[in-house]
Amino acid sequence: MSENANNENNDLLDALNSVSEVNVGDVVSAEVLAIDDNQQLIVGIEGAGVEGVVPQRELASDQDVKDIKIGDKLQLVVTSRIGSDKEGGSYLLSSRRYKLVRFGTN
Incomplete structure (x- = not known):
């Protein structure tokens, strides 16, 4: 294996090891990736490499x-897990519950 390929493998391993696990009840930072036809936000959970959904409600x-x-x-x-795919799973998320926990308002 060349040194360049070895460095790429190490970079990939470092990236995989830096991904944090997401658990129900966690407060996460997420970036809006899309808004679907049902007015749900599709978000990428930062540092986790997984996506989640924020329903309009x-x-x-x-x-x-x-x-x-x-x-x-x-x-x-994070309010719940959607599906059972451990590596590519997605999550149901809530801004309303974040405000309730953080500020006592919704």
Whole structure:
């Protein structure tokens, strides 16, 4: 194996080892990747390499999906796991619950 290929493998291993596990109840930072036809936010959970969904009903009362743009960063609470694929699983997230826990409001 060449030194370059070995460095690439080490970089890949470092990236995989730096991915943190996501658990229900965790507060996470996420970036909005898309907004689907049902007005749900599709987000990438930072540092975890997995995606999640924020249904419109789980947005805080001071947030409107019309005002949220792709690339926005949000603080969210992980409310449940969707599916059973351990490596590529996705999560249900809530901004409303984050505000409730953090600030005592929704």
